[in-house]
Amino acid sequence: MTMYFNEEHSALRDMVRRFVDKEINPNVDDWEEKDVPLHELFKKMGDLGLLGITYDQKYGGQGLDYWFDLVFLEELGHVKADGVPMAIGVQTHMATPAIHEYGSEYLKETYLRPAIAGDMVTAIGVTEPGAGSDVVGLKTKAVRDGDSYVINGSKLFITNGCQADFVTLLARTSDDPGYHSFGLFVVPTNLPGFVVSKKLDKLGMRCSDTAELFFDDLRVPAQNLIGEAGEGFVIQMKQFQHERFYALPGSYIGARDTIDMTIDYIKQRKVFGKPLITKQVLRHRLADWITDIECLKQLTYHIVRMKIEGLDATREISMGKLLAGQLSFKVSNGCLQMFGGMGYMNESLITRKFRDTRLLSIGGGADEVMKEIIARVEGF
Numbered sequence: 001m002t003m004y005f006n007e008e009h010s011a012l013r014d015m016v017r018r019f020v021d022k023e024i025n026p027n028v029d030d031w032e033e034k035d036v037p038l039h040e041l042f043k044k045m046g047d048l049g050l051l052g053i054t055y056d057q058k059y060g061g062q063g064l065d066y067w068f069d070l071v072f073l074e075e076l077g078h079v080k081a082d083g084v085p086m087a088i089g090v091q092t093h094m095a096t097p098a099i100h101e102y103g104s105e106y107l108k109e110t111y112l113r114p115a116i117a118g119d120m121v122t123a124i125g126v127t128e129p130g131a132g133s134d135v136v137g138l139k140t141k142a143v144r145d146g147d148s149y150v151i152n153g154s155k156l157f158i159t160n161g162c163q164a165d166f167v168t169l170l171a172r173t174s175d176d177p178g179y180h181s182f183g184l185f186v187v188p189t190n191l192p193g194f195v196v197s198k199k200l201d202k203l204g205m206r207c208s209d210t211a212e213l214f215f216d217d218l219r220v221p222a223q224n225l226i227g228e229a230g231e232g233f234v235i236q237m238k239q240f241q242h243e244r245f246y247a248l249p250g251s252y253i254g255a256r257d258t259i260d261m262t263i264d265y266i267k268q269r270k271v272f273g274k275p276l277i278t279k280q281v282l283r284h285r286l287a288d289w290i291t292d293i294e295c296l297k298q299l300t301y302h303i304v305r306m307k308i309e310g311l312d313a314t315r316e317i318s319m320g321k322l323l324a325g326q327l328s329f330k331v332s333n334g335c336l337q338m339f340g341g342m343g344y345m346n347e348s349l350i351t352r353k354f355r356d357t358r359l360l361s362i363g364g365g366a367d368e369v370m371k372e373i374i375a376r377v378e379g380f
């Protein structure tokens with residue numbers, strides 16, 4: 001029992017920790033070479049009830065509150081390759097929250113339930129070759145035709161895109177300007193007209209598959225629209241809040257692990273006759289980062305309290321996402337420096353941390369996009 005967590009939280013923490021230690025970390029070096037086998041991993045997680053912690057028990061979820069979600073995400077922060085928690089996060093926090101909140105009974109039974117069980121792998125399709133930060137600029141079209149929508153267009157940088165059974169897809173349903181011309185669809189990838197046009201090669205997150213997708217006259221039933229017609233953009237903006245929140249716990253836990261690993265190294269590494277840890281400039285740098293990490297953690301705990309109260313945490317989540325992206329790369333880059341030449345060798349885990357943590361300031365809304373949101377909410 002601690003200030004925030006009781007025995008039930010601890011039991012979940014132990015279970016996720018065991019899962020990370022036994023089923024994930026021993027495999028990550030292998031997966032970095034050839035992608036995470038998502039169906040296999042998610043089935044194991046689904047069997048343990050880990051893919052729907054806050055989701056309604058009616059659809060196989062656990063019906064637990066956001067503190068349990070936080071515990072789950074904190075423990076995933078110990079995974080030694082960020083591409084694994086990212087793939088899991090797509091399943092739990094990026095591609096399914098909108099179905100849970102706005103989907104029809106049909107969509108929840110047909111897609112949410114198997115996603116929670118780990119029987120279906122999901123992806124979220126928003127970004128396009130011509131539209132990333134500027135989501136409103138997306139061009140993929142969904143045109144209503146009888147009981148279907150016909151989808152044409154392409155999506156870029158889609159995580160889990162090569163393995164997904166369905167993509168939660170944002171498409172334009174009319175050319176009218178403004179925010180009410182979009183639909184968010186559940187698009188099964190076994191429909192004719194779905195093409196994985198390219199598997200992309202990346203700087204980091206190398207165990208995560210990232211795809212370019214192409215939709216060629218793909219006909220999806222109209223009942224696969226999530227929520228009201230025209231409201232897809234608004235629904236996706238809400239879904240982004242779950243996506244961005246997902247990134248926070250893993251960031252402060254991962255950064256702390258990086259620091260601990262670095263402290264272990266500089267304790268034994270002698271330079272000019274003394275262990276590096278004795279250098280005040282390095283000790284102070286580490287103390288600065290640990291202070292920043294505590295601030296991010298406390299902001300995250302504050303967000304959990306806001307979410308539980310049902311308050312809009314857009315401002316705080318945007319701040320947290322901004323801080324998480326900047327801090328995790330600052331720490332991995334700075335720690336790499338403390339490893340010296342060893343930090344530049346691929347045999348050191350710090351090289352992977354350095355590559356993987358570079359993404360967060362770009363993906364899921366770049367730092368500049370977070371700053372625009374914060375400025376707007378602040379009223380300037």
Ligand SMILES: Cc1cc2nc3c(=O)[nH]c(=O)nc-3n(C[C@H](O)[C@H](O)[C@H](O)COP(=O)(O)OP(=O)(O)OC[C@H]3O[C@@H](n4cnc5c(N)ncnc54)[C@H](O)[C@@H]3O)c2cc1C
Binds near residue numbers: 210366
């Ligand atoms: C590995 C990886 C996985 C991804 N997974 C997914 C996924 O699963 N699903 C999905 O839909 N997308 C995914 N993305 C896409 C990601 O969300 C976008 O890359 C991101 O939103 C930025 O869009 P963009 O790449 O088009 O950059 P652009 O919009 O072209 O922006 C380029 C840069 O300009 C700067 N910028 C942006 N806006 C402003 C501004 N207002 N003022 C000043 N500077 C600004 C930022 O630094 C930004 O990084 C993924 C990307 C990567 C790299």
